[in-house]
Amino acid sequence: MKRAVVVVGAGPAGLTLANFIQQSGIDCIVLEKSSRIHVENRARAGVLEHRSVAMLESLGLADRLLATADRHGACEFRVNGQSFQVSYSDLYGSLQHFIYPQQEVVKDLVAGFLANGGDIRFSVSDVELRNLASSTPSIVWTSEDGTRGEVLCDFVAGCDGFHGVCRKAIPSTELTEFSHYHGVEWLAILADAPPSTKAVIYALHTDGFAGHMLRSPTVSRFYLQVPVGTKASDWSGERVWNALHKRLSLQDSTWSLTEGKIIEKRVLDMRSYVVEPMSYGRLFLLGDAAHIITPVGAKGMNLAMNDAVTFGRALADYYTTGSDVGLKTYSDDCLRRVWRAQEFSQWMVNMIHADVGSPFFGRLARARLEHLASSAAYQASFAENYVGP
Numbered sequence: 094m095k096r097a098v099v100v101v102g103a104g105p106a107g108l109t110l111a112n113f114i115q116q117s118g119i120d121c122i123v124l125e126k127s128s129r130i131h132v133e134n135r136a137r138a139g140v141l142e143h144r145s146v147a148m149l150e151s152l153g154l155a156d157r158l159l160a161t162a163d164r165h166g167a168c169e170f171r172v173n174g175q176s177f178q179v180s181y182s183d184l185y186g187s188l189q190h191f192i193y194p195q196q197e198v199v200k201d202l203v204a205g206f207l208a209n210g211g212d213i214r215f216s217v218s219d220v221e222l223r224n225l226a227s228s229t230p231s232i233v234w235t236s237e238d239g240t241r242g243e244v245l246c247d248f249v250a251g252c253d254g255f256h257g258v259c260r261k262a263i264p265s266t267e268l269t270e271f272s273h274y275h276g277v278e279w280l281a282i283l284a285d286a287p288p289s290t291k292a293v294i295y296a297l298h299t300d301g302f303a304g305h306m307l308r309s310p311t312v313s314r315f316y317l318q319v320p321v322g323t324k325a326s327d328w329s330g331e332r333v334w335n336a337l338h339k340r341l342s343l344q345d346s347t348w349s350l351t352e353g354k355i356i357e358k359r360v361l362d363m364r365s366y367v368v369e370p371m372s373y374g375r376l377f378l379l380g381d382a383a384h385i386i387t388p389v390g391a392k393g394m395n396l397a398m399n400d401a402v403t404f405g406r407a408l409a410d411y412y413t414t415g416s417d418v419g420l421k422t423y424s425d426d427c428l429r430r431v432w433r434a435q436e437f438s439q440w441m442v443n444m445i446h447a448d449v450g451s452p453f454f455g456r457l458a459r460a461r462l463e464h465l466a467s468s469a470a471y472q473a474s475f476a477e478n479y480v481g482p
């Protein structure tokens with residue numbers, strides 16, 4: 094079997110790329126280690142930037158999103174019971190966030206690709222990448238029924254997330270890794286609870302950070318800063334709700350939090366990671382395979398989709414004009430936006446966790462928050478980074 098492009102991984106990066114190049118007439122195959130049911134129900138991110146939505150619209154894949162997603166243009170900060178809002182949409186070109194769960198994006202992308210005759214092999218295992226430095230790499234894998242498959246290709250798109258095999262197939266001497274552990278852990282909670290807010294809430298409390306994020310009219314995402322090393326099982330439902338009530342509470346207000354059944358609970362260790370360059374020979378890394386970012390600022394899924402479009406354009410150019418300029422600049426083009434998002438996320442991490450690092454950083458966090466609460470210029474800069482330039 095020979096295909097122009099083999100896409101390893103059917104997350105937002107791999108599926109966006111597959112649809113993009115399919116619509117440019119470039120043939121590809123997608124290899125995914127999990128089942129279709131699993132990838133279509135894996136709840137993770139939920140905030141799409143306008144740039145991601147505009148791209149999905151241009152591919153004709155945004156109908157369900159545009160019909161159902163909530164639009165958001167403001168977020169709220171709560172500091173020891175006092176609150177202020179930043180109306181970022183008003184401050185930055187009326188741009189808004191779209192609240193649409195990642196698994197719904199994945200469903201739309203799988204459906205779009207299959208409707209146009211796309212080839213996705215789910216539940217594959219033992220994926221191996223060979224001859225990446227040659228002009229004809231090959232990929233071998235084991236299918237669900239145990240048979241071995243092999244495909245020769247021009248390019249491999251490594252979209253298999255942080256723990257996948259693609260980045261590991263690159264000799265370590267060819268890569269530089271940048272990583273940072275933020276010294277903070279969050280318990281990420283998904284609950285069958287209607288949102289108690291119209292805007293994302295970032296709450297700073299002496300017990301630690303709490304976040305109330307949005308997913309749908311019946312499901313909400315919450316985050317609780319927990320002591321480093323905590324296990325999710327240490328947090329009973331009662332303990333979670335008590336902490337959320339306490340940390341999100343407002344003085345002099347009738348605001349209340351609606352509880353619901355906890356569907357999922359997991360500890361996130363806040364780590365940032367970037368590998369440079371994002372390519373080796375005929376292998377190009379996209380999304381979490383090349384970089385991970387803390388959830389703070391909601392950039393991860395959007396960066397993955399941006400890599401896909403950048404690589405998709407480079408491939409379309411290569412196959413229509415023979416130019417490899419876009420392929421050569423792919424890594425630098427993506428890394429500029431990746432590092433900008435990392436910088437913003439790090440800035441926010443330091444602002445919303447008063448106890449990271451040292452008491453000195455605690456005071457800096459307080460000064461940063463006071464500046465954000467009181468300065469229109471500082472809010473405008475926040476808005477530019479938050480909703481995307």
Ligand code: FAD
Pocket residue numbers: 101102103104105106107124125126127132136137138139140195220252253254255256257258281361379380381382388390391392393394395396397
């Ligand atoms: P993934 O979604 O990880 O997809 C990789 C795919 O590759 C998976 O389907 C995997 O099964 C498959 N795979 C792995 N190994 C192999 C293999 N060997 N062979 C074949 N297939 C393989 N981002 C935001 O923008 N906004 C948010 O609000 C946000 N919140 C988040 C909340 C949580 C709790 C988490 C965990 C993440 C959040 N993120 C958020 C980050 C976002 O989910 C990721 O950045 C995004 O999923 C990256 O997409 P991807 O396609 O690069 O990787």
Ligand code: PHB
Pocket residue numbers: 137138139140293306307314388389390391
């Ligand atoms: C989320 O929806 O999970 C989310 C939103 C905003 C953030 C972080 C996470 O800053």
